[in-house]
Amino acid sequence: MGAYIIRRLLINVLVFFLITVVIFWLVHKAPGDPIAMMVPPDQLNAGSAAFIAAKRHELGLDQPLVVQYWHWLTGALHGDFGYSLVNGRSVTSLLGERFGPTIELMGTGLLLSLVIAFPLGIVAALRRNTRVDYAATVVSLGSVSIPAFFIALIAIYVFTVKFPILPSSGISDPSAPSLVDSLQHLILPAVILGFANSGPYMRYVRSSMITELGADYVRTAEAKGATRRRVVVRHTLRNSLIPVLTYIAANLPQQLAGAVVIEQVFAWPGMGQLAVSSVGRHDYSVIIGFALIIAVLVLISSLLADVLYTLVDPRVRLN
Amino acid sequence: MSVIEPAVLAPEAARRSPGRRALRRFLRHRMAVVSAVVLLLIVLAAVFARQIAGHDPNTTDLFATRAGPSGDHWLGTDATGRDVLARLLFAGRVSLGVGVAAALLAVVVGTVVGSLSGLLGGWVDQTAMRLADVFMSFPSLVVMVVIAGVIGPSVTAMVIAIGLFQWPQCGRLVRGVTLAVREQEYVQAARAAGAGPLWLIRRHIVPAALPPVSVVATLAVAQAIGLEATMSFLGLGVQPPAASWGNMLTDAQSLTVISTMPWLWLPPGLAVAATVLAVNFIGDGLRDAVDPRHT
Numbered sequence: 001m002g003a004y005i006i007r008r009l010l011i012n013v014l015v016f017f018l019i020t021v022v023i024f025w026l027v028h029k030a031p032g033d034p035i036a037m038m039v040p041p042d043q044l045n046a047g048s049a050a051f052i053a054a055k056r057h058e059l060g061l062d063q064p065l066v067v068q069y070w071h072w073l074t075g076a077l078h079g080d081f082g083y084s085l086v087n088g089r090s091v092t093s094l095l096g097e098r099f100g101p102t103i104e105l106m107g108t109g110l111l112l113s114l115v116i117a118f119p120l121g122i123v124a125a126l127r128r129n130t131r132v133d134y135a136a137t138v139v140s141l142g143s144v145s146i147p148a149f150f151i152a153l154i155a156i157y158v159f160t161v162k163f164p165i166l167p168s169s170g171i172s173d174p175s176a177p178s179l180v181d182s183l184q185h186l187i188l189p190a191v192i193l194g195f196a197n198s199g200p201y202m203r204y205v206r207s208s209m210i211t212e213l214g215a216d217y218v219r220t221a222e223a224k225g226a227t228r229r230r231v232v233v234r235h236t237l238r239n240s241l242i243p244v245l246t247y248i249a250a251n252l253p254q255q256l257a258g259a260v261v262i263e264q265v266f267a268w269p270g271m272g273q274l275a276v277s278s279v280g281r282h283d284y285s286v287i288i289g290f291a292l293i294i295a296v297l298v299l300i301s302s303l304l305a306d307v308l309y310t311l312v313d314p315r316v317r318l319n
Numbered sequence: 320m321s322v323i324e325p326a327v328l329a330p331e332a333a334r335r336s337p338g339r340r341a342l343r344r345f346l347r348h349r350m351a352v353v354s355a356v357v358l359l360l361i362v363l364a365a366v367f368a369r370q371i372a373g374h375d376p377n378t379t380d381l382f383a384t385r386a387g388p389s390g391d392h393w394l395g396t397d398a399t400g401r402d403v404l405a406r407l408l409f410a411g412r413v414s415l416g417v418g419v420a421a422a423l424l425a426v427v428v429g430t431v432v433g434s435l436s437g438l439l440g441g442w443v444d445q446t447a448m449r450l451a452d453v454f455m456s457f458p459s460l461v462v463m464v465v466i467a468g469v470i471g472p473s474v475t476a477m478v479i480a481i482g483l484f485q486w487p488q489c490g491r492l493v494r495g496v497t498l499a500v501r502e503q504e505y506v507q508a509a510r511a512a513g514a515g516p517l518w519l520i521r522r523h524i525v526p527a528a529l530p531p532v533s534v535v536a537t538l539a540v541a542q543a544i545g546l547e548a549t550m551s552f553l554g555l556g557v558q559p560p561a562a563s564w565g566n567m568l569t570d571a572q573s574l575t576v577i578s579t580m581p582w583l584w585l586p587p588g589l590a591v592a593a594t595v596l597a598v599n600f601i602g603d604g605l606r607d608a609v610d611p612r613h614t
Binding site for chain 2: 029137138141145146147148149150156157160168250254256265272276279280282287291298301
């Protein structure tokens with residue numbers, strides 16, 4: 001098991017470094033003077049040509065690309081992503097203050113996805129090829145097919161315009177912050193994100209359950225007098241949980257993709273909204289910092305999936 | 320992916336070709352048939368956009384901005400007085416075009432990589448499948464946002480990015496088919512007679528992979544249309560004045576438009592939803608038709 005994990009870890013880290021090379025290449029391809037991306041603007045404005053040349057030397061921009069890459073990477077790994085080209089703030093703090101809201105939205109969204117996907121997937125598997133199953137298929141196809149931003153607009157029309165019970169923008173009301181207020185702001189974006197991401201999970205739960213229900217041990221358990229409920233709860237559900245959990249871990253980055261759109265519609269102050277508005281403002285250093293965070297997220301989720309996979313599958317462990 | 324087992328067939332079914340039997344199974348999938356009709360209508364509407372619309376999609380009329388539906392403008396006009404119906408129909412061309420082009424790219428790359436991977440094996444196979452994992456683990460939408468940020472919004476870049484991030488599904492599938500086909504006697508015979516990998520791919524692997532690939536390709540079209548709409552909605556895809564269903568919705572983000580001008584946001588939203596749903600249902604029907612054991 002240890003050897004497998006270490007091998008996967010090495011592959012994942014190798015892939016991560018390749019991705020940082022691509023991102024570094026993007027840094028170079030990005031228009032604009034790299035000095036402006038790395039030096040706080042007040043210093044830059046005060047500087048003369050000699051100062052910039054000295055700074056260029058100090059930052060190692062006159063050195064070979066490989067050396068520059070190393071400097072950039074070690075800096076980034078220490079949390080130094082440079083400075084925003086628009087407002088001069090450090091990218092680390094800009095992204096840092098957006099991190100919490102995005103995690104809040106992604107986490108609640110994931111939870112709601114599972115709350116939708118598990119019951120539907122299990123019932124669809126148990127009542128295979130019945131109306132319930134077809135209805136579940138239609139729901140999951142709908143969640144995959146209807147763009148989240150369109151559902152969001154409809155939800156805003158219903159819950160903010162027609163029946164003004166829920167707010168349609170922001171994370172909280174600055175004039176009256178409270179837990180209830182925060183929850184009210186969370187409901188629409190989180191439910192829509194949860195629904196939009198639930199389709200693939202539901203199909204996965206369903207097919208995983210169907211596979212397990214066809215297994216020999218189910219027949220054995222039933223022959224020994226176990227009720228359907230007992231078989232499902234004690235045996236098949238547990239076993240089908242294994243591949244589902246691995247799938248959820250591997251798909252964490254997809255949650256971020258959904259969050260980018262939802263944040264934009266609901267003016268949710270998260271990283272996705274920052275990234276989209278940075279694209280509009282040509283704020284390359286922020287975009288590149290965002291790219292690096294995605295790469296880290298992908299690395300973590302793929303490692304998590306590997307570990308889960310090893311923990312639950314003895315065949316991998318023994319190899 | 321395994322080769323379809325010869326089923327025990329009723330006498331009259333045995334006389335039909337596999338293609339006809341697949342068609343019969345597809346026609347039994349009611350939602351898929353309805354979807355095929357809906358999609359056909361959408362495609363026809365996009366093709367004959369100019370004839371149906373009766374207006375130019377880019378002609379502005381500053382005396383009739385955001386006017387409600389009327390006899391002249393069936394779906395009203397937008398913020399600069401352009402006919403919404405005309406824009407909707409022309410936007411269909413963009414959305415369908417991007418969807419098909421991106422899916423085609425994904426299928427071609429996936430077929431080439433997957434079949435070579437399966438035929439050659441060894442380190443080629445290892446590297447290709449690792450690469451497939453990497454591409455699949457990245458959320459394509461987020462990567463497209465970053466690309467748009469660095470090189471600027473571009474439809475070509477969008478098609479290439481969607482294609483590059485969707486080839487792995489097709490690649491893995493074709494690799495699986497290749498591994499199964501490779502062991503068949505007729506393929507071994509062809510190899511013994513000196514057939515090269517390209518000949519094998521063209522004559523044996525592509526025909527065997529075509530049915531399951533058609534399913535994956537259909538789903539890829541649906542996904543690509545959705546991605547294009549989302550990117551354009553974020554303002555990072557198709558750029559105005561060109562119309563796309565996504566960018567028509569961008570203007571609808573204000574509460575005033577949502578509450579009082581439904582003709583500006585409902586039609587493009589419904590168009591994306593209907594198109595993507597239809598394509599996905601067709602994919603579902605194709606899967607049942609191609610692989611009867613799949614449930």
